[in-house]
Amino acid sequence: MARSCFSKVDEYGFERPDDFDYETYEDFMSQYLIVLAKRAKKWAELIGEGKSLKRNLTVKRYVRKGIPGEHRGLVWLTVSGAEALRDEWGSDFYQKLLNGPMNQDIVDIVRTDLPRTFPDNIFFSAGENHQQQLYNILVAYAHDNHEVGYCQGLNYIAGLLLLVTKSEDTTFWLLKVLVERIFPNYYTRTMDGVITDIDVLDELIRLKIPEVHRHVASVGLPWAVITTKWFICLFAEVLPIETVLRIWDCLFYEGSKIIFRVCLTLVKRNQGSILQCKDFSSLAECFKEITRDSLVIECHDFMQSIFKVPGSLPLNLIVKLRTRLAQQRQNQMRSDRVWTWHIP
Amino acid sequence: MANRSGAQRPNGTQGKICQFKLVLLGESAVGKSSLVLRFVKGQFHEYQESTIGAAFLTQTVCLDDTTVKFEIWDTAGQERYHSLAPMYYRGAQAAIVVYDITNQDTFGRAKTWVKELQRQASPNIVIALAGNKADLANKRMVEHDEAQGYAEENGLLFMETSAKTAMNVNDIFLAIAKKLPKNEQVTGAGTSGQGRRLVESEGQQKAPGNCCK
Numbered sequence: 001m002a003r004s005c006f007s008k009v010d011e012y013g014f015e016r017p018d019d020f021d022y023e024t025y026e027d028f029m030s031q032y033l034i035v036l037a038k039r040a041k042k043w044a045e046l047i048g049e050g051k052s053l054k055r056n057l058t059v060k061r062y063v064r065k066g067i068p069g070e071h072r073g074l075v076w077l078t079v080s081g082a083e084a085l086r087d088e089w090g091s092d093f094y095q096k097l098l099n100g101p102m103n104q105d106i107v108d109i110v111r112t113d114l115p116r117t118f119p120d121n122i123f124f125s126a127g128e129n130h131q132q133q134l135y136n137i138l139v140a141y142a143h144d145n146h147e148v149g150y151c152q153g154l155n156y157i158a159g160l161l162l163l164v165t166k167s168e169d170t171t172f173w174l175l176k177v178l179v180e181r182i183f184p185n186y187y188t189r190t191m192d193g194v195i196t197d198i199d200v201l202d203e204l205i206r207l208k209i210p211e212v213h214r215h216v217a218s219v220g221l222p223w224a225v226i227t228t229k230w231f232i233c234l235f236a237e238v239l240p241i242e243t244v245l246r247i248w249d250c251l252f253y254e255g256s257k258i259i260f261r262v263c264l265t266l267v268k269r270n271q272g273s274i275l276q277c278k279d280f281s282s283l284a285e286c287f288k289e290i291t292r293d294s295l296v297i298e299c300h301d302f303m304q305s306i307f308k309v310p311g312s313l314p315l316n317l318i319v320k321l322r323t324r325l326a327q328q329r330q331n332q333m334r335s336d337r338v339w340t341w342h343i344p
Numbered sequence: 345m346a347n348r349s350g351a352q353r354p355n356g357t358q359g360k361i362c363q364f365k366l367v368l369l370g371e372s373a374v375g376k377s378s379l380v381l382r383f384v385k386g387q388f389h390e391y392q393e394s395t396i397g398a399a400f401l402t403q404t405v406c407l408d409d410t411t412v413k414f415e416i417w418d419t420a421g422q423e424r425y426h427s428l429a430p431m432y433y434r435g436a437q438a439a440i441v442v443y444d445i446t447n448q449d450t451f452g453r454a455k456t457w458v459k460e461l462q463r464q465a466s467p468n469i470v471i472a473l474a475g476n477k478a479d480l481a482n483k484r485m486v487e488h489d490e491a492q493g494y495a496e497e498n499g500l501l502f503m504e505t506s507a508k509t510a511m512n513v514n515d516i517f518l519a520i521a522k523k524l525p526k527n528e529q530v531t532g533a534g535t536s537g538q539g540r541r542l543v544e545s546e547g548q549q550k551a552p553g554n555c556c557k
């Protein structure tokens with residue numbers, strides 16, 4: 001892994017952009033490698049030699065500190081319940097889906113997106129294995145879940161899962177758990193879950209960081225414009241990859257509320273620069289900037305901060321807000337419809 | 345990327361600077377992002393990543409003594425992202441509705457977008473229709489004249505473009521810039537703070553620099 005600091009391609013196969021900040025990255029890596037070595041040893045003791053992994057406080061704490069790359073796929077499967085799901089449906093379920101009849105529309109739309117998924121990743125370039133595997137996963141999933149079918153964004157999520165697990169079958173089950181259990185209603189035809197959660201975030205920012213909320217409102221930039229991709233891609237293609245994977249470690253264990261912690265931390269830790277942006281374009285630019293600066297590159301520190309910076313965030317608050325805001329939107333839509341109806 | 349260097353006017357004239365919000369709409373994979381990438385950075389990627397949500401970019405063009413700064417919202421094309429679109433076209437002064445000349449369905453979808461804009465966007469919005477991928481003439485499914493006729497009926501600017509060869513890409517943005525009102529205060533419908541942006545002359549730390557390349 002140390003080698004990757006000096007290479008044009010990172011350990012997941014992504015070509016580093018021309019303006020990649022090697023200096024910041026190397027500073028960070030020299031520290032992070034020590035952390036990784038320590039965590040690897042701890043994890044080896046935890047799951048070594050036939051010990052089985054269960055959900056408990058120790059494991060949760062370990063997960064928050066980062067799952068070592070070589071164990072990620074397996075630990076995600078276990079702690080998320082994906083493995084139990086696979087046991088329930090049968091281990092040949094994925095293969096059966098692949099052998100079933102295919103809907104041409106779905107095949108076409110997935111095909112269109114294949115070369116457009118991670119074109120700067122060496123494992124996804126034309127003719128490489130991952131392209132065909134990604135195709136299989138997305139098409140199989142679209143046929144398994146008709147309500148979702150294929151939603152753009154899932155290509156990046158499944159693609160990243162595949163890069164980590166290197167297994168079609170594992171990726172399929174992790175994708176299923178994400179889409180159906182952790183983020184139900186995010187990827188459906190109306191994407192209601194995403195829209196509701198953006199409203200929830202808006203409200204959480206209003207409650208917790210009111211100054212920023214007022215400022216962003218006065219500039220006229222809707223939170224949805226800023227954060228839609230954050231929610232849909234679960235930060236894939238948004239934050240640096242190592243940071244995304246650390247976030248996913250927690251997501252698979254703790255569920256969707258982690259997303260709010262990450263969003264709130266990003267906003268709060270950057271409140272100074274956000275407040276300085278006086279117009280629309282500089283603010284929009286600022287929100288791009290904060291997803292790639294040293295604060296998020298330093299994933300270990302960042303991940304520790306998401307559990308402190310936003311303060312308490314009980315699940316029942318999120319549940320309550322979701323219910324209330326979804327209801328509000330429903331009512332709004334109903335009255336809009338009545339209103340349009342009466343226009344001559 | 346936004347050019348934040350100081351306001352260096354190439355010829356020292358004290359022109360006006362106008363900012364306009366422009367949105368790109370159209371079916372997935374017709375080439376919206378590619379058109380923007382060509383216009384803003386002069387580049388083309390054979391495999392352009394699919395857009396999720398929307399992407400924001402800015403670019404300035406010069407018209408006589410006026411500098412027009414476009415705030416460009418490049419949206420996602422997949423049908424299910426439709427419910428998010430109003431957020432992006434609300435308060436927009438201009439829109440480019442894109443279809444792919446090799447795909448008849450995308451032209452139908454473009455017409456639906458035009459209808460929606462005429463009904464829901466600001467009443468004075470300038471709409472341009474772009475028949476993209478014009479370099480693929482041998483796979484053409486939408487005739488130039490058909491689209492031209494439709495555009496005329498609906499009062500749209502129309503050009504066939506190619507993000508790949510750069511054909512008509514700058515031209516379509518320029519044509520829009522020309523058609524936009526640059527004198528009166530532009531009053532935007534919709535959300536607070538948008539559409540009003542008409543910045544007079546320099547002195548602003550954010551004045552776009554060196555736009556006349």
Ligand SMILES: Nc1nc2c(ncn2[C@@H]2O[C@H](COP(=O)(O)OP(=O)(O)OP(=O)(O)O)[C@@H](O)[C@H]2O)c(=O)[nH]1
Pocket residue numbers: 116370371372373374375376377378379389390391392393394395396419420421422476477478479480505506507508509
């Ligand atoms: N031959 C040709 N290909 C083009 C042209 N413009 C875009 N493409 C290709 O068409 C594909 C889709 O282009 P995008 O710009 O990503 O399309 P989009 O409309 O932004 O798609 P979404 O983001 O999914 O809504 C890419 O692979 C481009 O390389 C063009 O003018 N000619």
Ligand SMILES: [Mg+2]
Pocket residue numbers: 376377378393394395418419420
């Ligand atoms: Mg795009």
